[in-house]
Amino acid sequence: MAAPKKAQTTSTSDAAAGSGTAPADVSASFVVVANRLPVDRVQHPDGTVDWRTSPGGLVTALEPVMRKNEGAWVGWHGAPDEVLDPFEEDGITIVPVPLSSQEVAEYYEGFSNATLWPLYHDVVAPPEFHREWWDAYVRVNRRFAERAAAVSDEGATVWVQDYQLQLVPQMLRTMRPDLRIGFFLHIPFPPVELFQQLPWRREITEGLLGSDLIGFQLPGAVQNFTRLVRQRVSAEVRRDLVTLPDGHVARAKAYPISIDSRGFRELARSAPVRERAREIRRDLGDPEVMFLGVDRLDYTKGIKQRLRAYGELVAEGRLDPDKVVFVQVATPSRERVDQYRHLRDEIDMLVGRINGEVGRIGRPPVVYLHSSFPREEMAALYSTADVMVVTPLRDGMNLVAKEYVACHEGDEGALVLSEFAGAAYELKQAYKINPYDINDIKATLELACRDAPTNKARRLRALRKQVFDNDITRWADTFLSDLDQKVTG
Numbered sequence: 001m002a003a004p005k006k007a008q009t010t011s012t013s014d015a016a017a018g019s020g021t022a023p024a025d026v027s028a029s030f031v032v033v034a035n036r037l038p039v040d041r042v043q044h045p046d047g048t049v050d051w052r053t054s055p056g057g058l059v060t061a062l063e064p065v066m067r068k069n070e071g072a073w074v075g076w077h078g079a080p081d082e083v084l085d086p087f088e089e090d091g092i093t094i095v096p097v098p099l100s101s102q103e104v105a106e107y108y109e110g111f112s113n114a115t116l117w118p119l120y121h122d123v124v125a126p127p128e129f130h131r132e133w134w135d136a137y138v139r140v141n142r143r144f145a146e147r148a149a150a151v152s153d154e155g156a157t158v159w160v161q162d163y164q165l166q167l168v169p170q171m172l173r174t175m176r177p178d179l180r181i182g183f184f185l186h187i188p189f190p191p192v193e194l195f196q197q198l199p200w201r202r203e204i205t206e207g208l209l210g211s212d213l214i215g216f217q218l219p220g221a222v223q224n225f226t227r228l229v230r231q232r233v234s235a236e237v238r239r240d241l242v243t244l245p246d247g248h249v250a251r252a253k254a255y256p257i258s259i260d261s262r263g264f265r266e267l268a269r270s271a272p273v274r275e276r277a278r279e280i281r282r283d284l285g286d287p288e289v290m291f292l293g294v295d296r297l298d299y300t301k302g303i304k305q306r307l308r309a310y311g312e313l314v315a316e317g318r319l320d321p322d323k324v325v326f327v328q329v330a331t332p333s334r335e336r337v338d339q340y341r342h343l344r345d346e347i348d349m350l351v352g353r354i355n356g357e358v359g360r361i362g363r364p365p366v367v368y369l370h371s372s373f374p375r376e377e378m379a380a381l382y383s384t385a386d387v388m389v390v391t392p393l394r395d396g397m398n399l400v401a402k403e404y405v406a407c408h409e410g411d412e413g414a415l416v417l418s419e420f421a422g423a424a425y426e427l428k429q430a431y432k433i434n435p436y437d438i439n440d441i442k443a444t445l446e447l448a449c450r451d452a453p454t455n456k457a458r459r460l461r462a463l464r465k466q467v468f469d470n471d472i473t474r475w476a477d478t479f480l481s482d483l484d485q486k487v488t489g
Contacts, residue, residue, distance in 0.1 A: 026086045028093060029153045030071035033144055033168060034161040035108070037075040037096060038063060039089050051089045062161075063260075065476040066092050074148050080104045086151070097147050099140065106136035109337050112164045115198075120163060120187050121300045121394040123194060125339055134200055138167060141207075145171035154178055157483060160211070162186045167203065170210025173248070182483040183211040186257065187396040188422070189221035192228045205232055208250075209242060213483045215255040217396045217422040222252045241487060249487050255479050256426055257397050261406045261471040268379045268407035276380035284325050285363055289449050291326040292385035294378065294400045295392075296333040297370065299343050302391035302418060302435040303330060304350060307366065309441035310389075311354035314365050318446060321358055321365040326389075327381065329369045344370070382407035387414045387448045390421060391435040397422035401430070405467045411457035414448035416441075426470065429462040 039051040053063065066073060072093040077084055080103070084096040099107070110133035119127040145168045148158055159182045160168045169181050195201055205228060208214055216222050222240060229235055229242050236243040242250045267273055284290060291310065295301040310326050313319040330347065334340045347368070355364040373381075382388070388404040398421040405415060405427070417423060417430035424432060431451075433444045 026072070026093060026095065026151050027153050028070075028072035028151060029156045030069040031074060031148055031152050031156055031158045032062060032066060032071055032161065033074045033148045033158060033165060034062075035075060035112070035164040037077050037094055038066070038073055038092065039094060040078065051094075053090070062476075065472070068473075068476075072151050074144060074151065093151075095147060095151050097144055103136050103140055105336075106130075106133045107140040108164065109334065111137040113334055113337055114339070116163050117187070117300075119194060119198060120190050122188070122190065124300050124393050127197070129197075129199055138203075141165055141167035142171055144168050145175060148172060149175040149179075152176060152179055155180070157182070157480070159184065159480075159483075167207035168210075170207045173210040180483055181211045182213045182215065182479065183208060184215040184255065184257075184479065185221070185396070186217070188218075188394055189216055189224050191224050192231060195224070195228055201228075202232055205229060209233065209235070209244060209248075211250055212487075213479070214250060214252045215479055216252065217254065217256055218425050219254045222254050225252050251482070251487050253482065255475055256422065256470070257399070258467065258470050258472050258475045259399050259402045259406060260473075261402070261468045264379060264382075264403055264406040265409075265468075267376065268383045268409065270376075273376055273380045273383065276377065277384040280380055281384050284327070284367065287325045288323040289319075289325075289386045290384060291324065291387045291389055291445070292381055292404075293326070293328040293330075293389045293391075294381070295328075295330055297330040297340060297344055297347070298333055299339060300392055300394050302393050303328065303347055304343075305393075305435050305438060306389050306391045306441060307347070307350055307354065309438050309445060310366070311350070311358070312438070313442050313445060314354070314358045318442070319449070321360060322363060324365070324449075325363075325367060326365060327367045327369070327385070329371070329373065329378075329381070331372050332370060378403070379407050383409065386412065387416060387445065389416045389445070390423070391416070391418045391433060391441065392421050393418070393435050395421040395423070399423075401427060402467045405460070405463045408460070411460055412453065413460055414451065414456055415460075415463060416444055416448050426466055427463050428466075429459040431459075 038054055040054045042050045042052050072095055074095040074097060076099050077096040080099055080101040083098045086093060086095045110130065114128045115133060118125040144165055149172060152158055155178050157180045158172060161184055163185060169183050172179060172181055198204065226237050230237050234245055240252050293306060295303055307328065314321050351366050351368040354366050359365055382404045390398055390401045392398060401415060401417055401423040415430040417427060417432055418435045419432045420435065431444050431448045434440045
């Protein structure tokens with residue numbers, strides 16, 4: 001495999017003009033296809049440009065897999081109306097896919113995040129259905145498929161990621177029947193009763209069935225999908241195998257995603273991170289109990305519910321604001337989508353109300369950080385937090401819960417976890433809550449603070465064993481091993 005060393009940039013008023021072909025010297029036997037590339041562009045004051053590893057669960061999960069397999073990554077580089085040639089960055093071949101501003105609005109902000117995202121998350125917010133968004137989704141999926149087909153060696157393995165690219169497997173199979181095609185859905189797959197609202201339900205289902213192996217986070221999602229296939233597709237379904245009329249066999253199976261557990265532990269143990277953890281504690285006034293929430297600013301994450309519960313505990317005197325603090329990190333997300341702008345305003349007002357009503361001078365009960373932070377800062381926060389609060393209304397997995405367990409070395413920590421997070425399926429010793437029940441959240445936050453040290457230690461040791469025994473390497477190796485196996489109906 002070879003690739004140019006420098007990214008070559010071409011601005012264009014219509015990024016859609018970029019072809020699906022790639023330079024002849026770019027090829028790989030292992031290709032990842034995802035909406036975003038694993039790198040972000042950094043513009044220096046002197047005008048030079050570098051690239052750095054992106055934050056986020058998907059990149060965190062796949063970065064070590066890419067390095068191990070020396071693969072190529074196909075994805076959008078984040079800037080609309082610009083075409084970049086493939087390049088190499090830190091040992092990974094980067095294959096950018098261009099998107100126009102209109103496609104970003106319709107394919108990404110529109111169909112992916114205002115139609116599919118709320119629909120797949122149990123309609124926590126109402127999905128919108130627009131035909132022009134669907135047309136853009138089809139067009140962009142085809143461009144991704146063309147670029148992946150162009151850089152894949154004969155018989156290569158192609159691993160397609162997530163809900164933005166659900167049509168790519170079938171498109172790829174039509175273009176390159178020699179490929180082994182895997183697909184992994186990082187978010188929940190909804191019950192049939194919800195999925196059937198989608199006007200393009202058959203096209204999405206057939207797109208996924210172009211895969212040899214379709215991975216979901218949980219067995220329940222597999223059951224939802226196979227039930228859908230039975231109802232909507234002319235295919236034979238036997239347990240997790242779907243045989244189509246043309247003889248193609250697709251397998252659906254659960255693969256709960258994980259993290260680079262040892263990498264996070266080593267980071268948390270490093271001297272700079274340990275010192276930063278102590279500094280954070282001092283800056284917060286050395287509270288007796290530090291609660292921590294870390295999320296993208298998203299309406300599915302249950303941020304309002306947890307802050308409301310905590311605020312009531314402080315207002316009722318059940319938690320002393322002179323002794324406790326809640327640090328909430330809310331990473332900016334999809335800020336051009338109306339629902340996300342409204343959510344930010346609501347969270348701002350809620351935090352202001354809590355701090356205004358029960359705060360003390362120099363000791364706000366909620367420290368709210370609407371910003372992105374490097375991995376080192378997150379490891380320091382995880383290390384020093386006494387109670388990690390993860391309360392999504394619906395989540396495919398939630399890697400933050402696992403990152404906390406990997407980084408928190410002592411036996412005094414506690415993980416409060418929504419039963420509607422995929423991670424609850426594996427992290428059975430967490431303090432479980434129903435995020436729709438404010439009283440349940442309040443009672444569980446109190447319990448996590450005041451539980452006996454022996455109970456906390458027992459729970460945390462069990463959580464740590466689960467996270468370290470089932471890390472990202474095992475997840476990827478299991479999926480790729482299964483993808484390698486030929487199955488027949």
